[in-house]
Amino acid sequence: MKYLFIISFLFTACYSITAQNAVFKTNIQLMELEELKAEIFESEKEYKIAFIFDQFCLASRDIFPDLDKLYKNSTQKNFDLFVVTNNKEKKQQDLEDHLFYYGYEEPFYIIKDKPLLGFFKKTILNICDSCDYKEMGYSDFIVFNENNEVLVQTNYNQTKEEHISILKKYMQ
Amino acid sequence: MKKIILLFYLIALPIFAQEEYTYNFKNSDSLDAYIERYELPFQEEDIYITKDFENSFRPYSESKFLRSPRIYVFNAEGQFLESINNITSEKKLANFKKIRKRPEKNEPSLDFWTSKIVHYKTGNDYEDPKNYDYTFVVNWDLIESEQTEQLIEIYSEWYNVLLRQKAKGENIQIILLNIDLQERWELSPYMRKFVLENVNRSWGE
Numbered sequence: 001m002k003y004l005f006i007i008s009f010l011f012t013a014c015y016s017i018t019a020q021n022a023v024f025k026t027n028i029q030l031m032e033l034e035e036l037k038a039e040i041f042e043s044e045k046e047y048k049i050a051f052i053f054d055q056f057c058l059a060s061r062d063i064f065p066d067l068d069k070l071y072k073n074s075t076q077k078n079f080d081l082f083v084v085t086n087n088k089e090k091k092q093q094d095l096e097d098h099l100f101y102y103g104y105e106e107p108f109y110i111i112k113d114k115p116l117l118g119f120f121k122k123t124i125l126n127i128c129d130s131c132d133y134k135e136m137g138y139s140d141f142i143v144f145n146e147n148n149e150v151l152v153q154t155n156y157n158q159t160k161e162e163h164i165s166i167l168k169k170y171m172q
Numbered sequence: 173m174k175k176i177i178l179l180f181y182l183i184a185l186p187i188f189a190q191e192e193y194t195y196n197f198k199n200s201d202s203l204d205a206y207i208e209r210y211e212l213p214f215q216e217e218d219i220y221i222t223k224d225f226e227n228s229f230r231p232y233s234e235s236k237f238l239r240s241p242r243i244y245v246f247n248a249e250g251q252f253l254e255s256i257n258n259i260t261s262e263k264k265l266a267n268f269k270k271i272r273k274r275p276e277k278n279e280p281s282l283d284f285w286t287s288k289i290v291h292y293k294t295g296n297d298y299e300d301p302k303n304y305d306y307t308f309v310v311n312w313d314l315i316e317s318e319q320t321e322q323l324i325e326i327y328s329e330w331y332n333v334l335l336r337q338k339a340k341g342e343n344i345q346i347i348l349l350n351i352d353l354q355e356r357w358e359l360s361p362y363m364r365k366f367v368l369e370n371v372n373r374s375w376g377e
Binding site: 022023024093096097098100101102103 | 261262263265266267329332333336339340341
């Protein structure tokens with residue numbers, strides 16, 4: 001019994017040291033819009049969430065810590081999250097720094113063929129042709145089911161609390 | 173002379189206006205309680221306080237090195253590079269290439285400051301023979317105010333990102349310097365009263 005306790009203690013101590021020293025890695029992928037659409041639609045998860053993000057937008061910065069908690073605390077992992085950023089390819093390092101600073105591990109996507117104008121219209125219509133892109137802003141998101149049907153499309157009239165409460169439902 | 177010291181001290185203290193807050197002396201228990209209450213991710217071995225009032229706290233208070241929340245960055249030679257606040261922290265702490273390279277002129281070295289601090293629990297002098305590429309002195313205090321939640325977020329973000337940098341392999345040292353008034357100074361009852369009266373009168377104004 002004494003040895004069992006010692007082994008268990010050592011295991012816990014080693015695990016805690018490993019966890020503390022774990023090297024943090026960001027997850028940024030560069031892809032074209034079509035590739036992103038394929039990535040979302042080919043996911044076999046129950047829910048697919050496409051979240052529109054801007055590193056310098058206050059609404060995005062405000063909601064993301066809560067989203068991050070939901071992401072890190074999810075136990076069932078019944079969803080895939082796609083954080084679509086409007087960063088240019090050459091600004092990848094800025095995004096990298098932002099994610100490193102806050103410890104965000106979520107998958108972020110930079111669009112290679114990001115249009116000079118009309119990022120919202122082109123990006124949103126590409127992944128959801130039935131969505132009203134004019135109603136959406138940074139920190140809005142679309143939830144698809146496993147058949148790629150739209151379950152929810154948020155809009156900029158909704159509050160942060162409303163967004164979080166919707167995310168809670170799907171990020172289990 | 174003491175009044176002059178206190179004047180410097182009052183000027184140097186952080187300005188997060190709150191009328192209700194009453195200053196008092198702190199000890200390792202009050203620091204631990206604050207850390208536990210607000211779930212600060214601080215590791216015990218990184219926490220330091222000023223050694224005494226006259227020879228340690230006074231030089232700090234007469235300098236620009238007693239502001240909070242603030243980080244003071246020193247290079248491998250112990251030269252002061254720059255201070256980081258919550259506006260510049262994201263850029264500089266996530267990417268050390270963005271930290272100023274040229275030391276500031278006429279500023280005391282890291283050794284000068286670290287000779288004035290002790291570990292908050294053991295009271296042992298700061299001693300670290302290892303050479304680091306950067307040393308980050310993170311100033312913090314136990315002020316309770318409307319801004320406490322915001323301050324806790326800042327302290328946590330700063331410490332966590334520096335721990336991530338360490339885990340990534342950056343050769344850095346982190347000193348969490350608590351800048352509160354300390355029981356450990358063992359001031360006479362007269363001096364304690366004098367210090368508190370002056371500090372708290374100033375904050376009420």
